[in-house]
Amino acid sequence: MTELRADARRNLERVLDAAEQVFAASGPDASIDEIARLAGVGHGTVFRRFPTKDDLMYAVIERHVAQLHAIAEEALAADDPGEGFFDFARRAAELMMTTPGIHKCVVHCGEKPGAAELEELGRKLVSRAQRAGALRKDFEPAEVGPLVRAALLAAPPGQWRRYLDVVLDGLRT
Amino acid sequence: MTELRADARRNLERVLDAAEQVFAASGPDASIDEIARLAGVGHGTVFRRFPTKDDLMYAVIERHVAQLHAIAEEALAADDPGEGFFDFARRAAELMMTTPGIHKCVVHCGEKPGAAELEELGRKLVSRAQRAGALRKDFEPAEVGPLVRAALLAAPPGQWRRYLDVVLDGLRT
DNA sequence: CCTGAAACGGACTGTGCAGTCCGCTTACGT
DNA sequence: ACGTAAGCGGACTGCACAGTCCGTTTCAGG
Numbered sequence: 001m002t003e004l005r006a007d008a009r010r011n012l013e014r015v016l017d018a019a020e021q022v023f024a025a026s027g028p029d030a031s032i033d034e035i036a037r038l039a040g041v042g043h044g045t046v047f048r049r050f051p052t053k054d055d056l057m058y059a060v061i062e063r064h065v066a067q068l069h070a071i072a073e074e075a076l077a078a079d080d081p082g083e084g085f086f087d088f089a090r091r092a093a094e095l096m097m098t099t100p101g102i103h104k105c106v107v108h109c110g111e112k113p114g115a116a117e118l119e120e121l122g123r124k125l126v127s128r129a130q131r132a133g134a135l136r137k138d139f140e141p142a143e144v145g146p147l148v149r150a151a152l153l154a155a156p157p158g159q160w161r162r163y164l165d166v167v168l169d170g171l172r173t
Numbered sequence: 174m175t176e177l178r179a180d181a182r183r184n185l186e187r188v189l190d191a192a193e194q195v196f197a198a199s200g201p202d203a204s205i206d207e208i209a210r211l212a213g214v215g216h217g218t219v220f221r222r223f224p225t226k227d228d229l230m231y232a233v234i235e236r237h238v239a240q241l242h243a244i245a246e247e248a249l250a251a252d253d254p255g256e257g258f259f260d261f262a263r264r265a266a267e268l269m270m271t272t273p274g275i276h277k278c279v280v281h282c283g284e285k286p287g288a289a290e291l292e293e294l295g296r297k298l299v300s301r302a303q304r305a306g307a308l309r310k311d312f313e314p315a316e317v318g319p320l321v322r323a324a325l326l327a328a329p330p331g332q333w334r335r336y337l338d339v340v341l342d343g344l345r346t
Numbered sequence: 347c348c349t350g351a352a353a354c355g356g357a358c359t360g361t362g363c364a365g366t367c368c369g370c371t372t373a374c375g376t
Numbered sequence: 377a378c379g380t381a382a383g384c385g386g387a388c389t390g391c392a393c394a395g396t397c398c399g400t401t402t403c404a405g406g
Contacts (some may be wrong), residue, residue, distance in 0.1 A: 151324060184354085
């Protein structure tokens with residue numbers, strides 16, 4: 001059951017690649033039809049693997065989340081909690097903003113994908129920085145991410161760094 | 174031509190009121206049908222006055238923009254340019270966040286409605302504060318609004334004040 | 347009143363999407 | 377080579393919505 005036929009695996013790959021491209025270009029409003037077309041399969045094939053458009057979106061997002069995970073662990077190991085947090089924010093932003101459409105997808109899904117662990121990591125990162133006095137204390141760890149992401153989304157294409165700076169400065173004590 | 178029949182004027186009123194309510198509740202995704210139903214008219218009637226959903230949205234927004242206009246003028250008359258700007262931001266946010274759905278509509282329309290004058294006012298407010306050294310200089314006047322609005326939208330229902338604080342602090346020099 | 351223009355409203359059209367279904371095709375174990 | 381289950385794809389359904397059309401109703405001026 002878990003073993004996929006060779007052609008099926010190939011198609012699955014193609015679908016994920018196509019989905020990544022299309023979501024990156026059009027954000028969460030991308031249509032399954034377009035993805036299927038680009039992948040060169042019928043859209044029925046897409047729905048067989050991913051019963052729901054959101055399922056497909058999660059799958060695409062999960063690929064990206066893996067990378068974030070690594071960055072977060074590293075930041076958590078930093079000596080200075082404040083530095084750790086701000087570094088993570090900057091590097092995570094760098095990563096996400098290479099594919100703004102997917103960033104929109106993340107916002108659209110409201111975390112769900114790798115929620116469990118990654119969110120936990122973020123929580124630690126934030127509260128550690130707060131305890132060290134590097135960060136405003138009147139924000140829940142879970143609120144920081146959405147605020148930063150919202151600011152990033154508001155920025156014109158190449159300009160998000162300045163927007164990030166403003167929010168990070170505002171979060172400093 | 175400009176004279177509207179009595180019943181027509183009555184219906185127009187009803188439609189605008191209903192639209193305000195519905196847009197306030199559901200943001201830009203509200204459907205014309207729902208508005209028409211609430212107004213107690215057929216949806217054909219709505220489309221006769223407002224050929225396009227966006228036209229209706231603009232009309233609703235314009236009502237709100239008028240109030241902003243007054244606040245902006247007042248702020249521009251303040252002695253301290255910095256105070257003027259921050260006061261305006263806070264009072265404008267207060268106004269917009271009483272109807273978050275409509276705030277979303279404004280974001281959706283990207284300014285268009287009272288653009289001409291109001292945007293000019295905002296521009297003056299920002300650049301005056303920048304010249305006075307109260308505000309970061311690496312932001313175009315036109316960029317400030319969207320950034321602030323994005324942060325407001327990211328806030329959970331009653332919590333936007335803290336989010337606004339962060340962004341305003343970040344914009345300070 | 348009575349009439350014609352203005353306004354009405356809802357049936358209708360067209361579009362774009364997610365998600366389902368089923369007859370056909372293809373991989374792959376024997 | 378061949379039988380069969382896994383896989384395929386596109387026709388189909390259902391829905392929500394914006395926007396149009398036109399036969400009917402209502403207002404307002406003479």
